[in-house]
Structures are given as structure tokens and as C-alpha cells.
Amino acid sequence: MSTTPRMLRVGAAQLGPIAKDEPRADVVERLRSLLAQAGTHGVELVVFPELALSTFFPRWYTEDISGHDHYYETEMPSAETQPLFDDAKRLGIGFALGYAELTPEGERFNTTVLVERDGTIVANFRKVHMPGHDDDQPWRPFQHLERRYFQESDEGFPVHRAFGGIVGMATCNDRRWPETYREMGLQGVELIMIGYNTPIHYAPDPGQNALQGFHNHLCMQAGAYQNGTWVVGVAKGGTEEGVESLAQSAIIAPSGQIVAQAVSTGDELIVADCDLDWCANYKDTLFNFATYRRPELYQRITSQKGVIEPD
Ligand code: CDV
Numbered sequence: 032m033s034t035t036p037r038m039l040r041v042g043a044a045q046l047g048p049i050a051k052d053e054p055r056a057d058v059v060e061r062l063r064s065l066l067a068q069a070g071t072h073g074v075e076l077v078v079f080p081e082l083a084l085s086t087f088f089p090r091w092y093t094e095d096i097s098g099h100d101h102y103y104e105t106e107m108p109s110a111e112t113q114p115l116f117d118d119a120k121r122l123g124i125g126f127a128l129g130y131a132e133l134t135p136e137g138e139r140f141n142t143t144v145l146v147e148r149d150g151t152i153v154a155n156f157r158k159v160h161m162p163g164h165d166d167d168q169p170w171r172p173f174q175h176l177e178r179r180y181f182q183e184s185d186e187g188f189p190v191h192r193a194f195g196g197i198v199g200m201a202t203c204n205d206r207r208w209p210e211t212y213r214e215m216g217l218q219g220v221e222l223i224m225i226g227y228n229t230p231i232h233y234a235p236d237p238g239q240n241a242l243q244g245f246h247n248h249l250c251m252q253a254g255a256y257q258n259g260t261w262v263v264g265v266a267k268g269g270t271e272e273g274v275e276s277l278a279q280s281a282i283i284a285p286s287g288q289i290v291a292q293a294v295s296t297g298d299e300l301i302v303a304d305c306d307l308d309w310c311a312n313y314k315d316t317l318f319n320f321a322t323y324r325r326p327e328l329y330q331r332i333t334s335q336k337g338v339i340e341p342d
Pocket of ligand 1: 162163204
């Protein structure tokens with residue numbers, strides 16, 4: 032057993048708003064500036080938000096979805112994103128970057144690419160839980176058309192040996208679902224990277240607006256604690272094209288405690304030293320799945336009772 036702690040210095044690179052007409056090259060420069068800042072702090076892994084290369088375009092309806100093609104990447108890296116990969120290699124900093132993916136087969140995914148410190152791609156993760164709607168709903172003050180512009184991935188939540196540990200990814204709405212963390216927890220995950228775009232106004236039930244910050248941390252802290260893993264949650268926050276979005280990016284320990292949190296709603300880097308061996312304190316004790324987790328018992332009870340409808 033290793034006696035040297037596996038310490039990973041992680042940066043959560045929160046972004047402020049990206050305007051609809053902000054050129055991709057300018058956005059990449061903002062990301063590079065955060066990477067450079069991370070370099071001065073000795074960071075080894077930087078996590079950027081969901082759809083970090085453009086404005087959150089699912090807020091606009093287009094009859095013909097190809098009208099939004101310019102927001103998607105058809106290759107990663109591309110000529111415009113290559114500087115990020117070059118920086119990664121030169122600085123020895125890996126990164127996770129959310130982007131809209133358009134495949135050669137015409138499939139559209141809300142994807143995050145994970146890049147190692149030598150600039151090589153570890154994996155692409157495609158968002159599973161797709162929120163919002165697929166039709167125009169003019170009653171809303173703004174649309175949330177992710178279900179129109181992206182398909183749900185059926186690739187699940189794989190984990191990867193990288194950055195000296197076992198790491199995985201999830202995207203925005205995925206963070207609200209316990210299965211996301213548990214799927215990776217069952218594979219021994221030690222650090223989960225999550226980018227998000229969360230408008231403060233939730234049109235189907237505005238009563239939730241005041242709770243956005245609470246719910247954001249609630250689900251990520253619970254996911255971290257119940258699976259003994261680090262969670263890095265990174266926002267694109269602030270008021271983008273008239274829509275106010277939650278910031279409050281956070282780095283969360285396997286204890287469920289927030290160890291670093293953004294204080295602004297703009298471009299901001301927060302840093303934490305993540306001891307990956309801390310995960311074992313939870314995975315080998317209270318949440319020792321092999322000893323204490325009993326799915327065979329839950330399944331029997333569920334199948335006996337079935338779904339109980341309200342009166
Ligand atoms: N981009 C997202 O997935 N946003 C969702 C919705 C519900 C606002 C979220 O869970 O934050």
C-alpha cells in the first residue's frame with residue numbers, strides 16, 4: 032500500500048457570460064488565460080464548464096436545427112481549439128472542456144473532452160440526462176431546447192485511469208441524479224468533473240428559483256459523500272443574453288464538504304489540493320459497498336410493492 036498521498040492540484044475555471052456574437056477565438060483566449068493562471072498556481076487539472084466555447088444556444092428556437100451548426104464542433108481539437116491542447120502540453124496541465132459535438136454521422140451531443148497533461152485525449156463524455164423540451168414553448172421567458180439540439184447518450188458514465196487516480200465526468204443536469212454518482216462510485220471513481228449552465232429562473236416551477244444555489248450544492252455534496260469521491264462543479268454564470276445563471280462553482284471533498292468556492296459570477300479560477308487517498312476513508316468504512324450495500328434486498332422490496340399511485 033502506498034504511503035505517499037496522491038495529491039492532485041485541481042482548478043475549477045468558472046466562466047462568466049459568453050455573448051451570442053463573441054467569436055470562438057476570443058472565447059478560446061479567455062480559456063487560455065485561465066489555463067495560464069492555473070499554471071502560476073501549479074494546477075495539474077483544470078475543469079471548464081458545460082458548452083464552454085459558446086453562448087448557451089439552446090435558449091433559442093430554430094425550425095431547422097442546422098441553423099445552429101456554427102455552435103458545434105465537428106472535430107476536437109480543431110484549428111481554433113488546438114491552442115488549448117498546445118498550452119496543456121507546454122504547461123503540463125490537463126483539462127476538461129464542455130462543447131457541442133456534431134459527429135460525421137450528423138449526431139449531436141453535449142460533450143466534455145478530457146485531456147491529459149501531455150495534451151492527449153483521455154476520453155469524451157456525452158451528457159446522459161437531457162433537460163428541457165424539444166418544441167418551441169413561447170410562454171417561457173426563454174427556451175431550454177437541449178432536447179431539440181442534443182440526443183441523450185447511451186454510453187453511461189465510464190471512469191478512466193488518469194491524473195494518478197480514477198476519474199469520471201458528468202454534465203449539468205446529470206449532477207441532479209443519484210445514479211450518475213453511483214454508476215461511477217461502483218467503478219471506484221475518485222474525482223468527478225461536472226460543468227453546468229443553470230438559469231436561476233426555472234419556468235416549469237419558479238418556486239425553485241430561490242433554491243437554485245442550495246440544490247446545486249446539495250446534489251453534488253451528497254454525490255461526493257455517498258460515493259467517497261471528489262466532485263468539481265464548474266459554472267458558466269452571470270447574465271448571458273439577458274438570462275441570469277447560477278455561478279457558485281465548487282470543489283467538494285469526499286466528506287461532502289466544500290473546500291473551495293467561487294465568489295464571483297465571472298471568469299474565476301478556484302484551486303484545491305485534492306488528496307485522492309481521502310476517498311478511501313469513506314469507500315473503506317461507512318460506504319464500503321461490498322460490505323454494506325444490499326441491492327438484492329432493495330430490488331425484492333421494490334418488485335413486491337410496485338409503484339404506489341397517489342389517491
Ligand atoms: N444545462 C442544464 O442541464 N441545465 C439544467 C436545467 C434544468 C436548468 C440543470 O440541471 O441545471
